[in-house]
Amino acid sequence: MTIDQKVHTTLAELSIADAAGVEAAFTEVRAAMQAERDALLARGAASEAEREKLCKDLRDRWLARKNGILSALDENWLKAAKKELKPFVGKSFNALRQESATLETLALMMDVPLRALPESPRGIPDAGSPSSVAVQVSRETPSDLTFPGNRRPLGTLHPVTQMQREIEEIFLNLGFHIESGPEIESVYYNFDALNIPESHPSRDDWDTLYIDSKTVLRTHTSPVQIRAMEKYSAPLHIIIPGKCYRHDNPDASHSPMFHQIEGLSIAADVTFADLKGTLDFFAKRLFGEKIRTRFQPSFFPFTEPSGEVSISCIFCGGEGCRVCKESGWIEVMGCGMVHPQVLRNGGIDPKKYSGWAFGLGVDRFAMLKYDINDIQLFFQSDVRFLEQF
Numbered sequence: 001m002t003i004d005q006k007v008h009t010t011l012a013e014l015s016i017a018d019a020a021g022v023e024a025a026f027t028e029v030r031a032a033m034q035a036e037r038d039a040l041l042a043r044g045a046a047s048e049a050e051r052e053k054l055c056k057d058l059r060d061r062w063l064a065r066k067n068g069i070l071s072a073l074d075e076n077w078l079k080a081a082k083k084e085l086k087p088f089v090g091k092s093f094n095a096l097r098q099e100s101a102t103l104e105t106l107a108l109m110m111d112v113p114l115r116a117l118p119e120s121p122r123g124i125p126d127a128g129s130p131s132s133v134a135v136q137v138s139r140e141t142p143s144d145l146t147f148p149g150n151r152r153p154l155g156t157l158h159p160v161t162q163m164q165r166e167i168e169e170i171f172l173n174l175g176f177h178i179e180s181g182p183e184i185e186s187v188y189y190n191f192d193a194l195n196i197p198e199s200h201p202s203r204d205d206w207d208t209l210y211i212d213s214k215t216v217l218r219t220h221t222s223p224v225q226i227r228a229m230e231k232y233s234a235p236l237h238i239i240i241p242g243k244c245y246r247h248d249n250p251d252a253s254h255s256p257m258f259h260q261i262e263g264l265s266i267a268a269d270v271t272f273a274d275l276k277g278t279l280d281f282f283a284k285r286l287f288g289e290k291i292r293t294r295f296q297p298s299f300f301p302f303t304e305p306s307g308e309v310s311i312s313c314i315f316c317g318g319e320g321c322r323v324c325k326e327s328g329w330i331e332v333m334g335c336g337m338v339h340p341q342v343l344r345n346g347g348i349d350p351k352k353y354s355g356w357a358f359g360l361g362v363d364r365f366a367m368l369k370y371d372i373n374d375i376q377l378f379f380q381s382d383v384r385f386l387e388q389f
């Protein structure tokens with residue numbers, strides 16, 4: 001069976017039923033494409049017109065929307081593939097499609113004999129005439145400078161950025177504002193003003209990256225809470241997205257740099273019910289109406305009372321699975337009522353105002369949303385990974 005016949009036959013009809021078979025089939029197609037391309041390059045063309053025609057014919061044979069070989073593969077191999085084979089067919093198909101991009105620029109690589117130089121009076125080509133300029137250039141390289149350039153692929157927003165914007169959008173719709181602050185932060189704003197005592201283990205240089213004894217790379221976005229209180233006073237409804245740093249060795253769930261979003265709402269008579277209602281609304285907006293939230297007591301120095309928020313597992317709906325470790329719940333953030341001393345440190349009278357706050361990891365949310373099991377993938381700049389978003 002020829003390649004042309006094969007690409008018009010489904011994988012099932014070709015009796016291909018496993019990943020190895022798929023790979024072998026695509027390897028054969030790729031080899032055929034490379035052979036045709038190399039044969040054309042070796043052949044060359046007698047004129048520019050012939051080159052254009054030969055390149056166009058080969059391009060159309062493989063890439064034409066209608067009746068091109070890649071379109072046939074898309075129809076007969078990819079779309080018709082059984083569900084369990086699809087990931088393998090998709091991967092091989094994409095690799096082939098990338099390779100086939102060389103057919104778009106084939107004319108740039110193909111040799112064409114030089115036209116005879118027009119005789120100028122002194123035997124020097126007339127530099128003013130476009131054709132002689134082209135000829136001079138083409139003596140140096142076989143390129144045709146009038147040929148269109150390589151198309152560059154368009155980029156997309158990083159998955160963590162996409163996640164951050166989605167979360168921001170929900171809170172912006174609730175009337176929150178976005179606030180930001182420095183990543184190089186004073187020990188006062190990062191710890192003292194947030195009621196984190198000198199003896200607290202998080203202040204240890206095993207956990208925190210110190211620049212000098214009074215300056216750190218901020219370990220959370222919380223210092224911006226104090227900065228915002230000082231700047232705007234109450235009432236105040238803000239979210240604070242940004243990068244944070246900790247003395248962590250990189251592994252599947254830790255990175256020395258990560259992204260947080262923190263929320264702060266201060267007004268007269270704000271209660272824990274407001275906090276619960278807002279975070280429940282947020283979880284449902286982000287993950288769907290069926291999501292339930294659960295609040296459990298916890299401890300943070302800057303909130304009292306403090307809580308951990310879990311959502312019902314987005315993968316199993318609460319039945320129990322690998323991701324939720326069979327518990328049906330996934331812990332997603334910390335929260336609590338702002339400690340009166342923290343309000344005072346921000347210049348706000350805790351007798352007049354109360355507030356709540358929460359903090360979540362954007363990278364972790366993106367991992368949940370896209371079912372990614374290694375945080376490092378976000379920061380390795382591997383285009384094959386990033387292209388999927």
Ligand SMILES: [Zn+2]
Pocket residue numbers: 313314315316317318319320321322323324325326328329
């Ligand atoms: Zn689960």
